[in-house]
Amino acid sequence: MSKVLESWLRLAAVPKLGGSAVSKIISKHPPEKLLELSDFELSSIGFKPEQLAALRQPDFSIIDRCLAWCDAPDRHILSLSDPHYPFLLKQIASAPPLLFVEGDPHILTAPQIAMVGSRHASQEGLALAREFAEALAKHDVVVTSGLALGIDGRAHRGALEGQGKTVAVLGSGLEKVYPSRHRDLAKDVKENGALVSELWPWSPPKPAFFPRRNRIISGLSTGVLVVEAALKSGSLITARLALEQGREVFALPGSIHNPNARGSNGLIKQGALLVETVEDILEQVMALAGCAINHQLDIEQAQVLQEELPFPEVLANVGNEIRCVDVLAEICDQPVHEIMMKLLELELQGLVTAVPGGYVRTRRG
Template sequence: MADEQESLRPWLVLHRAPHIGPATFYSLIERFGSPGKVLGAGSAALRAAGLREETVAALNAPDEAAIEADLAWATQPGAHILTLADTRYPARLRTLADPPPLLYVYGDPDCLELPQLAMVGSRNPTPAGRETAQEFARHLGGRGLTITSGLALGIDAASHQGALAGGGYSVAVVGTGLDRVYPARHRELAHEIARHGALVSEFSPGTPPLAGNFPRRNRIISGLAVGVLVVEAARQSGSLITARLALEQGREVFAVPGSIHNPQARGCHQLLRQGAKLVETAQDVLEELGELVGYQVTADASSGEPSTADPKAELDAEYQKVLECIGHEPTSVDTVVERSGLTADAVCSMLLVLELQGFVAATNGGHYCQTC
């Protein structure tokens, strides 16, 4: 353990020095040979390598308290710091143009080598979108794909939850240090992911949730995965950044289509116009990724695909009529009354029953949409 920590120290010094991102980090390694040799190069050589005075000063007199804090963090059960020289560093991430020199991992680092599907989407999804993400993740996680996302509100959380509910693994790539959970309401979810997968960050312990960290971590989400599935995304969405990065990295990109009236579906439709693969079922994803991850994909009844039987057929005629008047886009009660010809009292009563049975979900502004 002492030798391992000593070998980590030069990497941590470079990592914590100001103005050293992945590109500068690797140019220094290429120039001098190793992090240890960078630190022993001397001020003149470091200046000749193009480093700023502030950076040279930090390398000559590193923040020892911060380095010791990092090393102490790594002594906790389940805590790991992987350098690019570590054999446990995920192979898919090594192929990036700018892989993080260090990865902080809490959980099982071996799961980072498992076939992963990244799932991303809106932080404010519709109820149907949230359910779609959960069901896709539950099924795909149960078939052996590790579900990777960013621990954010909305589709990210639903994807992690679905994978865990299906008995699969999940990986969360976060934009803070691993000594904190953001958003705080996902603390229990983060702990569950660490027990059945891993939390991953390129940021040192103590790093707060700075806005610039989240777009930056998206390249790791897509880089760890063999493909990215987008479930609900507005046109101006961080999820589209992840999809673009995935294309640049040579990963497969999938998108779930939605209603033309749903603003949260427009980003997915944009991706589809740009060549993303349209998926309607989890089986569609498995058929595309089967060869990449070594699956023998079948479409038989034992595949675990959610049942295609229509539960609406068991409803009374008037309840079916109300459902037919509600789209998958938000629909107002007044619109349902107008379309169905039923009284407002009857419609409100039936909507309550349908919501309790899971056929519809209430959305903002007193509207409803179908969930199945």
């Protein structure tokens, strides 16, 4: 298992260190370099004394359990530095440092629409959720929801009935599927998409986990469709988070006599896009989804290209400014004669060029 992943797990095990704090820390130092810093340096980037102690002496049972969990088939742990971490989710203010995934992690970078609504939905609401999810699936749009009773569960089922893909974001660890009556549904989701959680796999569901889960549901998606929602509901929290994240919010209008439609009708009053057909959704969000996919492909292609280039550790330290051989040898911790041989090979391939005082990278490099 990658030492980088172990470093991320060690960082994630530090108590009371949220996504925003982690993003600030890793913007200055990658996790695998943190232990090389002094206590003073760690304190200066935000570690409190008890957090510093937890980083130095972590609970290795947590790390070992995660690594053992990840060894099983179809299980993955994606860190913020992983090239497969979903691009849209990475853009939100408090992106989860780690995602635990069961199923196909590549699904998380596909175009997604979140569908949310009441746990006590009307029969009409449930039917509409299934109908729209099935239609979205037939247009190759992944349907993302929270595996809850009511609209969530019907949305997942609709996507599966449409022979499409679906993603379920849990408010518990992936070993503690909640609600328990959706265990069979969770298995179907895993086989035709992915189960996702930011929590340790063995974490039980807690009320505080579900609002945090909602930001992931909206963060993964290009838009959120609210099917039925009361005035005070988690679905409205998801809609608010979607707006804060720059996502589109859609709502199905409901009867004025249905209390579970007052929240979704209120969203329409506030500017959410009223939806009557699946085309109302597709024409609004596919352009944004295309941009996200292209950016993700650019990242993955750049990584593949970097891996294919010779002597990447040397090439990575030659830029547009002149870099002399002695400095390269020191940075790469390699003898000067080896650096010279590698630079010659890179020059023959047109990736660097010799100039007075050292080497610079070519456009091809």
